[in-house]
Amino acid sequence: MSVVAPPPAATACAPDAAAFTRIAPPPRPVARLAGDEEALAVARELAVDFAAGAATRDLERRLPWEEMERFTQSGLWAITVPREYGGPGVKAATVAQVTALISAADGSLGQIPQNHYYALEVLRNGGTEAQKRFFYERVLAGERFGNALAEIGARDYHRRTRLVRDPGGWYVEGRKFYCTGSLFAHRIPTMVNAEEDGREVAYLVFIPREAPGVTLIDDWDGFGQRVTGSGSILFDRVQVEPEWVVPFQASLDRPTAIGPFAQIIHAGIDLGIGRGAFEATLPFVRERARAWIDAGVARASEDPLTLYALGEVRVRLAAADALIERAGRYVDLAQAAPDEANVAAASVAVAEARAASHRAGLLAANKLLELGGTSATGRADDLDRYWRNVRTHTLHDPVRWKYHWIGAYHLNGRVPPRHGAL
Structure with missing residues (x-):
């Protein structure tokens, strides 16, 4: 394995080449989580710590090596390992909510394990028993999987x-x-x-x-x-x-829950970043924002249009949250009984959740800056990271096609395509 150094403009706080060779199974034992509730509890605890350094990591482009070790050792990277292979085998909605909790603290950290979980779902559907035993055990021991999926212009x-x-x-x-x-x-x-x-x-x-x-x-x-x-x-x-x-290929040729499972995690990322933006908005409006002169109030927190805007953000986030929980039940059913009807229903339910989380995340990040005013653009606070993070992530695949397939399914009974981007 060799490493090409990053371009000078991006290297200020990037690790040196030797850091890339230090990857090894964590030196401390990896926790074995019991199930959904423990996974959520651990994610909440980690999120508090991860939030503390999020702005610094973003401003200085400081890659989160230490945080990744803690993240792995917590057992959260093994939560999708099925129970019959020694893992907790949590529900799809739990994976999305764990992702949302971490993403609210740091959108980058929340996205990193998405393709790890995706690869494990491909393994669950297409791997041999020997492959499952081997790779699941490696994950339970603390191995992290990355991804090398996307290519530029390689149609030939x-x-x-x-x-x-x-x-x-x-x-x-x-x-x-x-x-x-x-x-x-x-x-x-x-x-x-x-x-x-x-x-x-x-x-x-x-x-x-x-x-x-x-x-x-x-x-x-x-x-x-x-x-x-x-x-x-x-x-x-x-x-x-x-x-x-x-x-x-076989997992594309037959119905599987690989696509909707991948997408519900993406919905969790957008929801989480939106939650983080909303939570950052509240103290900023209370303590630092200024009331607009036409509002006739002394404090921004009493401005009626500010209250309206915050109410709208909260409703959008709550709706996205509920749609993710609902979609998770469809994904669980499609994983247990992956026929064409169940997989199509799961794909559409997750598309609905992603459309909602897309809108909610962007709205929350926009309103943080809008309601905070000019002082919210200060570099030291790094509040623009919420917008930059959610805008970047929501470009992962086009939400317009999610609306298309939602309409086609409900109006004309058309089954959406089977791939990882719907």
């Missing part, structure tokens, strides 16, 4: 990241970008294509980050979600073992 098969089967072994070749969490990962689940019987077939390969030929590039320079470890990765003839290769 021969330009995509490929799985090559040579007589001398199996290799992965290609380049990925927006690889959230991979800087902190022990393994990097990588989407690859192979040509079989005249068609492309997709696999997810769980590649160790230290494998020869893997180059991590800390080049994420988005204005939001700045410390998610979302750099690029080069794979230069990386030799992989067949045991690391999990079929993914």
Whole structure:
């Protein structure tokens, strides 16, 4: 494994190259959580600590190495491991709410495990028993999975990241970008294509980050979600073992809950950032904002239009919260009985939750700045991070297509497509 240093403009507080080689299973035992309530309680406790340094990490682009160790050792990265494999196997809504709690404290930290949970859901649906036993045990021991899924403009098969089967072994070749969490990962689940019987077939390969030929590039320079470890990765003839290769095409060809499960976690990220923005708005309005002259009141907290705006934000957040809880029940059913009807219903329910969380998160972040006034733009407070984070994350996939498929399903009975972006 090699590392390309980030560009100078982004390196002020980024770790040196040696930091990338220090990834190893945590030195302290990883907690084994009992179930949903304990997972939520642990997330609430961690969120308090994570919130304290969120502004500094964002302002200085200080990658959260120590926080990631605490996050992992808490047991929260193993909450989706099924009970039959030694994990707590929590409900889908619990995963989303854990994500929301952490995202309210720090939007970047909340997003980092999303693809880890996604990879475990792909494993649950497509892995062999031996693969499940092995990878679940690694997660229970504290391993983190990143992701290498997205590519830029690679419609031509021969330009995509490929799985090559040579007589001398199996290799992965290609380049990925927006690889959230991979800087902190022990393994990097990588989407690859192979040509079989005249068609492309997709696999997810769980590649160790230290494998020869893997180059991590800390080049994420988005204005939001700045410390998610979302750099690029080069794979230069990386030799992989067949045991690391999990079929993914079959999980696209048949109904599974992979897509709605992935999306409900994204809804939790938007909801959480919105909650964080709302909680930051309240003390700022009480203590520092100024009442507008036409309101005829002495304090901003008594301004009737400010009260209206805050009420609207609170209702939007509560509605998104309720829709996520509702969608979670659909996802749980689709995981237990993944037929076409259940998966379609789950996809639409989660799309409704994502549409609501998208709007609520953006509204909350906007109103923080609007109601706080000019003083809310001070660099030291870093209040704009909520807007930058939620705006960046809500671009993950277009909400307009969620509305489209919601309407098509309810009006015309059209089943939405099966992929991870709906």
